[in-house]
Amino acid sequence: MSKNFLLQKNCWLLLLLILFACKDKDEVRVLRLGHGLSADHSVHKAMVFMAERLEEKSSGKLQLKIYPSEQLGAERECLEMLQFGSLAMTKVSAAVMESFAEEYKVMGLPYLFESKAHAFKVLDGEIGKEILQSGEKYWLKGLGFYDSGYxxxxxxxxxxxxxxxxxxxxxxxxxxxxxxxxxxxxxxxxxxxxxxxxxxxxxxxxxxxxxxxxxxxxxxxxxxxxxxxxxxxxxxVPDVFLISQIIWNKLSEEEQQWVQEAADESVERQRVLWEESEQEAMEAVKAxxxxxxxxxxxxxxxxxxxxxxxxxxxxxxxxxxxxxxxxx
Incomplete structure (x- = not known):
C-alpha cells in the first residue's frame, strides 16, 4: 500500500471525524431566556428546574441559558426581542401582554377569580389555552401561566x-x-x-x-x-411564560414537545415554590x-x-x- 494512499486515507478519516464533531456541536441548540425577576424568585428557580429537565429530555441537545434581573432588558423590551427572534423566551406579567393581545386584558380585572383554585382551573383549561394562543399572531407563543399570587x-x-x-x-x-x-x-x-x-x-x-x-x-x-x-x-394577575414564535417554528416537532413538557413541569414546580415564598415574605416584612x-x-x-x-x-x-x- 503506497504512502500516498495511506496519507489520503488518513486525511479522509480526519475529515470525517471533524465533520462528525461539527455535527454534534451543531445539534446542541442553546435557547436564551431573559426576565426581570431576581435569582431568589420562585419563577427563576422554576426556570432553572426547566433548564435541567429540558437538558435531560433532549439528552443535552436543547439547553437554556437564563438571564435574570433585567440583564437583557425590561419586560416589554424582552417581548419585542421575542418578536424579532433575537431572544427565545421570557416571562412577563399578563398585564404587559395587554398591549400585544387584547385577550390578556381580562386577566387584570379586579376580583375576577373567586379563589386560587378557580384561577388555576381557568388558566390550565381551554380558556387559558385560548389566551396563550392569542399572542401567536404577534409572534408571542404562550407556554404556560406561573402563579403570581394576589x-x-x-x-x-x-x-x-x-x-x-x-x-x-x-x-x-x-x-x-x-x-x-x-x-x-x-x-x-x-x-x-x-x-x-x-x-x-x-x-x-x-x-x-x-x-x-x-x-x-x-x-x-x-x-x-x-x-x-x-x-x-x-x-x-398571572405571569405568562412565552417563547418567540420565530424560534418555535425553527424547532422540530420533537424539540417542541420537549420544550412544552419541560415548561409544564416548571409551572407545577413554581406553584409549589410560590406558596413557600409567599409565607416567607409575609413573615419577613412583619419582622x-x-x-x-x-x-x-x-x-x-x-x-x-x-x-x-x-x-x-x-x-x-x-x-x-x-x-x-x-x-x-
Whole structure:
C-alpha cells in the first residue's frame, strides 16, 4: 500500500471525524431566556428546574441559558426581542401582554377569580389555552401561566382600609390600561412606572404607594420604604411564560414537545415554590416592622364595577369574562 494512499486515507478519516464533531456541536441548540425577576424568585428557580429537565429530555441537545434581573432588558423590551427572534423566551406579567393581545386584558380585572383554585382551573383549561394562543399572531407563543399570587396595596404614610383612603394618593401601576382604570375607579391617581425604577420613585416621593404580591414586595426591598401593607387582594394577575414564535417554528416537532413538557413541569414546580415564598415574605416584612391589615373587600369590589362595564362594548372580551366566571 503506497504512502500516498495511506496519507489520503488518513486525511479522509480526519475529515470525517471533524465533520462528525461539527455535527454534534451543531445539534446542541442553546435557547436564551431573559426576565426581570431576581435569582431568589420562585419563577427563576422554576426556570432553572426547566433548564435541567429540558437538558435531560433532549439528552443535552436543547439547553437554556437564563438571564435574570433585567440583564437583557425590561419586560416589554424582552417581548419585542421575542418578536424579532433575537431572544427565545421570557416571562412577563399578563398585564404587559395587554398591549400585544387584547385577550390578556381580562386577566387584570379586579376580583375576577373567586379563589386560587378557580384561577388555576381557568388558566390550565381551554380558556387559558385560548389566551396563550392569542399572542401567536404577534409572534408571542404562550407556554404556560406561573402563579403570581394576589396583588395588594402597600403605602408609605398610612394603611388602606377603604377605597376612600386612596384619594389623592399617587399609586404606581404597571403599564396596563386595566390597572390604570382600576386605581382610578377606587379614587387613586395611577402612575405607570417600570419595576426597576419603583424603589427610587417611592423613596423620592414620585409615588406614595404601589401594589403587588408579598414576594415581590419583599424581594424588591420596597418594605424598607413602605411600612403599610393592606391585603385587599384586588387582582390575581398571572405571569405568562412565552417563547418567540420565530424560534418555535425553527424547532422540530420533537424539540417542541420537549420544550412544552419541560415548561409544564416548571409551572407545577413554581406553584409549589410560590406558596413557600409567599409565607416567607409575609413573615419577613412583619419582622421588618411592616404593619399588615386586612380591609373588608366588598367596598373595593363595589367601586370597581365600572371597570367591568367598560368591557361591555367589546363583545369578544365580555363573553370571555362571562365564560371565566362560569367555570366551576
Amino acid at each position: 396583588r395588594s396595596f402597600y403605602t408609605k404614610d398610612r394603611p388602606i382600609n377603604t377605597p376612600s383612603d386612596l384619594e389623592g394618593m399617587k399609586v404606581r401601576v404597571m403599564k396596563s390600561n386595566t390597572a390604570i382604570e382600576m386605581v382610578q375607579a377606587m379614587g387613586g391617581s395611577p402612575t405607570p412606572i417600570s419595576w426597576g425604577e419603583l424603589y427610587t420613585a417611592l423613596q423620592s416621593g414620585v409615588v406614595d404607594a404601589a401594589e403587588n404580591n408579598p414576594p415581590s414586595f419583599y424581594l424588591s426591598r420596597h418594605y424598607e420604604v413602605c411600612k403599610y401593607y393592606s391585603i385587599d387582594q384586588h387582582t390575581q 421588618a416592622g411592616v404593619e399588615i391589615n386586612y380591609p373588608e373587600k366588598s367596598p373595593f369590589q363595589e367601586e370597581v364595577q365600572s371597570v367591568y362595564e367598560d368591557f361591555r362594548e367589546n363583545e369578544k372580551l365580555y363573553s370571555l369574562i362571562q365564560r371565566i366566571k362560569a367555570v366551576q
